[in-house]
Amino acid sequence: MHRLRHCRGLACVFSPSAQSALKLKNNIPLASCSGLVSYCWGSRSSHQGQSSYYYSSWRPRLRYVLMSLVAGTGAVVAYGLHQVKSERAAAAVPQTVSLPVYTQEEVMKHCSLDKGIWVTYNGDVYDITDFVAIHPGGNRILLAAGGALEPFWSLYAVHRQEHVQEILSGYKVGVLQAEDCKKQEAANLVDPYSTDPPRHPALIVNSLKPFNAEPPPGLLTDSYITPSALFFTRNHLPVPQVDPNKYRLKIEGLPSGTMSLTLNTLKSNFPKYTVIATIQCAGNRRSDMSKVKPVKGLNWGFAAIGNATWSGARLRDVLYHCGFGPEVAAKARHVQFEGLDCDVTGMPYGVSIPLNKALSEEGDVLLAYEMNGEELPADHGYPVRVIVPGVAGARNVKWLGKVVISEVESECHWQQNDYKGFSPGTNWDTVDYKSAPAIQELPVQSAITQPVDGSLVDRRMEEVNVKGYAWSGGGREVVRVDVSVDGGKTWHVAKLRDNGEDEFPAPSPQPGRAWAWKLWEIAIPLPEGAEVLEVVCKAVDSSYNTQPDSVPPIWNLRGVLCNAWHRVKVKVN
Incomplete structure (x- = not known):
């Protein structure tokens, strides 16, 4: 800052x-x-x-x-x-001037823009009325109006940065009386993240609270199936503690009324299906966009993606069992999902997908309770999450608590005011979230995992080995990956693999159901006399969509949908 x-x-x-x-x-x-x-x-x-x-x-x-x-x-x-x-x-102002002392009751009276927005933090009182309009998190700051900031800042640890503290200090108007301070301290002793699960130490952490991390790029393509412990984690809120014996999945919006399904019902009453599917965060490679111009969001590298085996009941089977029929289909257009992860106000994480995706026999949408042959890890949705193959990771709701058949999209923040793409010319002064659709299917993507940026290549080897991943949304199969070591002047076609064996060329999945990534590799002769190599890759999918050559034309203020040619530079030793 x-x-x-x-x-x-x-x-x-x-x-x-x-x-x-x-x-x-x-x-x-x-x-x-x-x-x-x-x-x-x-x-x-x-x-x-x-x-x-x-x-x-x-x-x-x-x-x-x-x-x-x-x-x-x-x-x-x-x-x-x-x-x-x-x-x-x-x-x-003389330094000896003392600020007034306020009671919590007095602070609580300032809870609207008309009366002013006051908050407390660490025993001090702040009038943030004028900051509301420029709060980077939008009007969610109003949830703390008339109360303490601590419960909200404990959910979003970014606020503990020094420059945020400095901004807040400029709005100080008084101090909270000692008795009310003691009450607040007692109430703030509970850390909502204290029960989060342990994580693999190799993960590269983007934020601790909530926890967001990705594996080192060098480990990402070591295996076709990403180990659960190394699968990237995208949490928006604390990991909920769910008792599997008390777990209930609510189904709403059907003629039969609200249905409640236990975990045992999902496992025993519906056929178990298994799908190998890649999940990618819409913000994958956001760090590449931030090099062009600052963006808002976690600074993901290119490993916010993973490929796993998911098992569970098909969503379409569950919906038909609960009474879905022609009369519902005539009106409904969306399926909303709500997680059991909630903020301090009780608001759950929520999004939605189109109804036709949810009901399609070829859509392979699962209510998954297993990942890689074992029960879901806590960070990945235990006991049940929805897997929506081919769409952005944000729609694959973890800790699933409710499914709603609806005529409208989810009204939650993450559906209406996040995970949307905009023109490079749109800024925070002109953005209109209602003007853009929510991200569903993701564009074709590829990245280089070997060699890593800044590494050395031994000229005596006479060639450079290049490896990486490629994937496209919507079930579109990756049919080719082109690789260059001279910045895109000349190209070579990589070998593709989309199973756990060293089988080249890779067999093709059923058309429209290519949910999993393909790993690729190639050995390219070193250009004579070259001291620096600019290694570049680009993928092509079955609809002949390909990646754009640079980031600036696709830059957007939220840093999502980054799929430009991936580039790394290496030195020839």
Whole structure:
């Protein structure tokens, strides 16, 4: 996070529309330090030594500036404004001025934009009314209105970074009385992540709370079936503790009313099907997009993908058993899924998929209770998760608690305001989530797992061995992988494998049901005299979709759907 100390720096992160609005409405020269500072804080001379001025009189002016921004750049600007505010306050307000003491009851009265949004943290009271508009997480910050931040920040550990603490400090208006502090401390002793399962030490951790991690790229393609312990983990919330004997899967939206199925019912009353399917996070390779321009989201490498054997009851069998029929099909269009993982308000993780995918005999959607021949690990959905082959990992809901047949998509945040793709020209000032469909099938993808970026190749070997994976969404089979060692000037066709044996060429799966990845490899002669190799791969699927050659044309503010040619550079020793 850059320390923006000058208004010229602040102006550069305002959108053109925001700059225009400010200039037209207030005739402010954004490139001028005095213009913005005077606008936000007014004349300083008549308020020397009055601490209340810094918490009230500047807010009406600053509110207009802040409301011109949204998440993303908003966080940067918020940090910059906080720096200016802190420096001016430190210079103008005597350090001996004490802040007022508030009771929890008084804080609770400030729980709306009309009354102001107050929160507490570590015994201090903050008025964050003006920060709501630029909170990178959207209006979810309002869930803490009038209460403590700790329960929410314990769910999203990103808030514990130093620059976030600095932003918050600029909104401090008082302290919480000692008695209420003790009550809060007692309530905050429970860590919602304290019961999370142990993880393999080889995993590369993107975030601890919630836990998100991927395996080292060098291990990713060691085997066709990804070991469960090394399968990438994407958690949005704490891992729920589920008693298998008390587990109930609710089915809603059918004429028979709400049905409740036990784990034993799923195992004993329905045929067991097994599907080998690859799951890929929609944010896989987000780190490649962040090199072009900052994006919002976990900084995934190219190993947020894995291939496993999944076993369970087919969703279509369960739905027909529970009463699905023509009268429902005439109206319903979607199947919603809700997990048992919930935030502190009780809101579960939820998404949906099209009904025709859920009901298709060729869709192979499973209510899975086994992974790689064993019960699901806790991190991967125990006791039941939905497996939706060929679509984004976000739709493969873990710890499945409810299935709803519906005329509409899930209304949850992760369906409506996340996991959507936008034009490279769309920014946080102009984004309209309603204008884009939720990501379902993913585009064709491939990546190089050997050699790794920055490694050395011995010229005496006379050739370089290149390995990797390739996969396409929607059941489209990968039919070719092209590899280059000179940045894409010349190409070689790799050998494909899509089973556990060293069988080349790979046998073809049933058309439209190529759910699993293909591993590929090739030995390419070293170009004479080359000192550096730019190794590149691109895959082609059965619909002749191929990968774009670079990231900038597909860049988007959320960093999803990154499938440009994968590139690594190696030196020839």
